[in-house]
Each structure stands twice: as structure tokens, then as C-alpha cells.
Amino acid sequence: MRTLLTADHVLVFDGTSHAELRQGAVIVEDDVIAYAGPAEEAPSNVDDRIDLGESLLMPGLIDLDALTDIDHLILDAWGTREQSARLQWSEGYFDRRRHVFDEEERARVREIALVQLALHGITSYMPIASEVHSAWAESATDLHRMADFSRKLGLRGFLGPSYRSGVNVVTASGERVVRFAPEEGEVGFADAVRFHDELAALDDPLLTPVFLPCRIETLTPALLAATAAAAAERGAIVRLHALQGEVERELVLHAHGCTPLEFIDKMGLLNDRLIVPHGVFLDVNPRVHGEDRGDLARLVDAGVSIVHCPLTNARYGSELETFQRYRQAGVNFALGTDSFPPDLVRGIDTGVSVAKVQNGSLAAGDLAGYVDAVTLGGAQALHRPDLGRIALGAQADLTAFRLDDVRMGAVDDPLRTLVLNGTARDACLTMVAGRVVMRDGRVDGIDLDAIRADTQILFARMRNAYTGRDHLSGTTDELFPPVYPLHA
Secondary structure, X not given: OEEEEEEEEEEEEOOOOEEEEEEEEEEEEOOEEEEEEEXXXXXXXXXXXXXXXXXXXXXXXXXXXXXXXXXXXXHHOXXXXXXXXXXXXXXXXXXXXXXXXXXXXXXXXXXXXXXXXXXXXXXXXXXXXXXXXXXXXXOHHHHHHHHHHHHXXXXXXXXXXXXXXXXEEEOOOOOEEEEEOHHHHHHHHHHHHHHHHXXXXXXXXXXXXXXXXXXXXXXXXHHHHHHHHHHHHHOOOEEOOEOOOHHHXXXXXXXXXXXXXXXXXXXXXXXXXXXXXXXXXXXXOOOOOOOOOOHHHHHHHHOOEEEEOHHHHXXXXXXXXXXXXXXXXXXXXXXXXXXOXXXXXXXXXXXXXXXXXXXXXXHHOOHHHHHHHHHHXXXXXXXXXXXXXXXXXXXXXXXXXEOOOHHHOOOOOHHHHHHHHOOHHHEEEEEEOOEXXXXXXXXXXXXXXXXXXXXXXXXXXHXXXXXXXXXXXXXXXXXXXOOOOOOO
């Protein structure tokens, strides 16, 4: 099957970097790119044609911290430190913890999230789900069901169940601590190993098993060391949420007598198959030391990739110090969404804007660096040089964004126009391995009205469950006050 795609703007790979091609064409043969060049020179012997017109056709977006959940950020990104503590597990809830959603509902939550990824132009993803509404973490069964739906939908997934040895809880006095149940971690890890080996045995090119332990402060040394050994034996990627904030750093220093980065190294995980969201709290951060004491060089020497989530970071009041500084040091960046919406265009816009403010210079808005991160950087983190680029022989993972909507305004450089004036909702094509997953806001076989209705139902269930975890036993009105009081 040979498909010809044409667009006014195509972001091709010249062997070193991306380059813009005007009036360009891409020919997809089965699952790979067979031609990328001027439309007028494209071979005519094709089976199908997709004319994208005034659009930007670019490599598919790679999201390595992709929300596959009903998002809680809309609830917890507003309050004081004391208010935020009330949304964590209480110690009492730890002893009576339960799943908020049953197995069918958990599967539906993930289906909804994957459809959202496709609608926003994401072709490759590594999932992130909240454990706040789970009895502990994820299971192999949960991930097998997600893998089945992902394969049906046609996205490229890098999958594994989350697991942990402990959970952040809040005491009756409001103190945040980690309470451990090591046996839960052992069960979860065994489940993750089983899932990895079962998924690998399927040998499906769209499904790659990885190890996805939870936040570093919730993992025992034994569990991290076991993860490192299992990953090394299988040549697998590990994603570990770490270097995120002050509480994490304090907890790791208290428990292990070393910084989170030192802890990662001691456990044998500091290598080129480690992916770390969010990488914010290193020595260069003013809230740590405010100076370079070697953390960046340590990451670069090991080949670690950082998943930068600029939109989510900004929403929680934390940013890199700085994107430019990390890049100049040689850190490989990928991008992640980490919250709803899974809009990497808005994420890039936020990152670029923050960089300008931090550096006091418009020139610091490194748009090319962010586009590299969401394409080439993600591919490097995954050890997949066949992703993240429009080049001969690369996988035909493509995304297109319309530039012809009147709300887009005047079109200049297509990437600047998209990032400044558009969002990922302007995606008009998501193609993975040569298969059209989304076209003009439609996904074959998916009832989007049902997606929207079920989203609201499941969100309400998640929201109401917070009252049972609050250490002060408050009501939903107390936990989630409106922006303005409701009119009587």
C-alpha cells in the first residue's frame, strides 16, 4: 500500500536536523517512509492520496509522560500547601484503601485517555496514571487491557504497570510522610516483570514493554535494585519519576542519607536507558544550591534523558533552571504532557515563554529545541532512531496541524504560527506506522459523544472519593471551592 501525503509545509529530516519544505510530499509504503521531497517531484504510482493543503505535516509527537487517566490537576493545582495535603491519602485511609474504580471502569479510563492522545496528534506514548484512586498501583491485567485497546486504536505504546513499595500519606497533624508496605512492591514488581515478558513475546511492533516504577521516594532500595537488574537483563528502558521537588528530596535524604540523584546511581539505574520526568530539582535550582556542582554533567555522562513537562510544571509552580542551561550541558530532552489536555503544542508554548522570562531575553525562546525534544529527543530516549523524523526508511508516524482556520490568524513561519496561535486541537491527522488513526477530529470506531459522557461520570466518581481520604474528613465543597461563590 502506497499513500501520498501533500502539505504546504513539511518538516523533513536532512540527516542532521529538521528542515522546512514548502509544497512538500511524503510517500508512505506500508509502515515506512519511501519518499520525502517536493510534491512536484513525487512519484505518481500510489494507491491513495491525502491532500492536507494549508497544513504543517511533521513527525508524530512523542509523549513520554502521557496521561492515561482521568486528570486530577484540575482539582489540586490551586490550593495552599495545607489544602493540597488534604488531597493526599490520610494515614487512616492507608489502612482501608480500595480501588475507586472497578476493573471495567479502569479500562474505560485508559481508553478515554488514549483517544485523547490520538486527537491531539500524539503517535508514541509512555503512560502515566495516578495512583490516588487505586488501592495501590497498577496491575499486569490493567496494562494488558490497555495494550489491547492501544493496538486496536493504532497508537505506538511503551508500556508497563506502575509499582511501588510505599505511598505518600498525611498524618493527623498534617505532616507528609511515606508509609511503606514492601510486600505490595514485591507483588507489583513481579507483575511488571511478567507483563514485560508477556508483551515482549507478542512481538508486536506497536507495543514495547518498559519498566515504570512510581516516584522515587516510594521505592525501597531493594525494589530499585531489582528493577535495575531486570531491566539490564532485558535491555529494557526504565522511567523513574525523580528530581521533582523539595518534599521528595527531603524524604530521600532522610531515608537514605543521599540525594535522589545519588540514590539512583547507587541502585544501578544511572545509564542511557533511564528516562526521568521531570528533572527539575538538581543542584542548579535556586531551591537546592543555585549553582552547578556536577549534577548535569553526571546525567549527561550517563546518557540519561529528561522528560520535560513545561505546562504541568508551570501549573504546579515549578520550572527547569533552565532549559537552555540543560541543553548547553548536553542533556537529551524528551517532552511529556503529564496532565490534561495532552497538548504538546501548549506545552511548547509554555516552555518557550518561561525560558524568555527566566533569561530576560526573547532569543532564549528556543522553539527549535522544543520541537527537537518532542521528536528527535523522544526517539533518542527510546533508542528508536526510526522515530521522530520524516526520512527515508523511518517509521511512518506522522502528525499534521491545520493552519487554515480563521482563528489561526496570519500565517508566517508554520511552527511559530502553530505554537503562538494554535493548540494541538488543530491536529487534523495522526498516522502511526502508515495507518490513519485520526483524521479531522474523527477516530474510526470511536463514539466521541460517549467518550465525553463517560469522562464526566468517571471524573465525578474520582472527585467524590477525595472526601474519604482527607485527614480532616472534609466535604467536597471544602476541598474544591469554586473560583467565585455560587449565586444563591
